[in-house]
Amino acid sequence: MRDPQEPPQELAISEQVAVYQREFPNVDPQVETIVSTLSRLARRMSVAYSRHLTDLGISQADWEVMKALIVAGSPYRLGPGELARRIGLTPAAMTHRVDRMTTAGLVTRSRDESNRVRVNIELTELGREKWLESMRMAAVFEEALLQDADPGARADLAGALGRMLRRVEEHQPDALGRCDDLA
Template sequence: MSEELAISEQVAVYRREFPDVDPQVETIVSTLSRLARRMSVAYGRHLTDLGISQADWEVLKALIVAGSPYRLGPSDLAKRIGLTPAAMTHRVDRMEAAGLVTRTRDEKNRVRVNIGLTELGREKWLESMRMAAVFEESLLQDADAEQRAQLAGALGQMLRRVEQDQPDALGRCDDLD
């Protein structure tokens, strides 16, 4: 396996091959891309340590975000996560077997099923958040409050621009396969 180039070396190669590239912009974007990959690996390791997957975490998060009583119908859950109903069913089957979620009939409409968060699922989510908070704080330990605010503002602007220019992306790359 070859070593990854330093960002400055990577940008130098880009400039050699495509002289019109803005080195400052490319440095920022390449750094963000590399940071996102490294963070994704770190989060994945944390979740593995907890015995859950990134896919499990997405479901747990969607149920937490829905608020108490932490239940959603399968189609609502699938939409929030960006999955097909069939993929959601498979994921919920696996998570139910692991004790992370439950399936119950809706009390008002017995045809409807709700996916609910179990105490174990909530504990796994909370522990993942504790681990993430420690990790994320360590990432930003060298930045003071003003620098953090500036970074948050700049990244927010970039995110809004991507969402404006690519409104159907929603963070998924399924259409790029």
């Protein structure tokens, strides 16, 4: 008998698919196995990445801002409106996030020299170091995750997953109606 204080265990994927087949006999068990596995993998990877970021003293939200600034390229600077748009936040939510990150020394906020009305958000050296360390940690984790796949299998998997993602993006935009931010 299970202890009521103990969290319930997830079913094995094969058991989950068997339940789906029992309740909905038309389900393709191979497709459901793939999709269920991808879903569980994404959740578990998200937990692992969050732990890595916590070890660095940053949040997933911080990392998203740092990523947007890195993607913008050197000098890793964007206006708050553009930064909010790239991340999919409201300007108010972006202001709150930037305030917190400025206090932590991850970004700076300064007036644009060419347009004193405009404000720039720029990644600090500490922010860049934290982002790079998070990438190093992720690279080790991801390499271990894919250790059983040779380069050919990795290329095939990347191609198949990329095609699946494009199909979802074409028909299921994110919460703000965007598809273009998922490269």
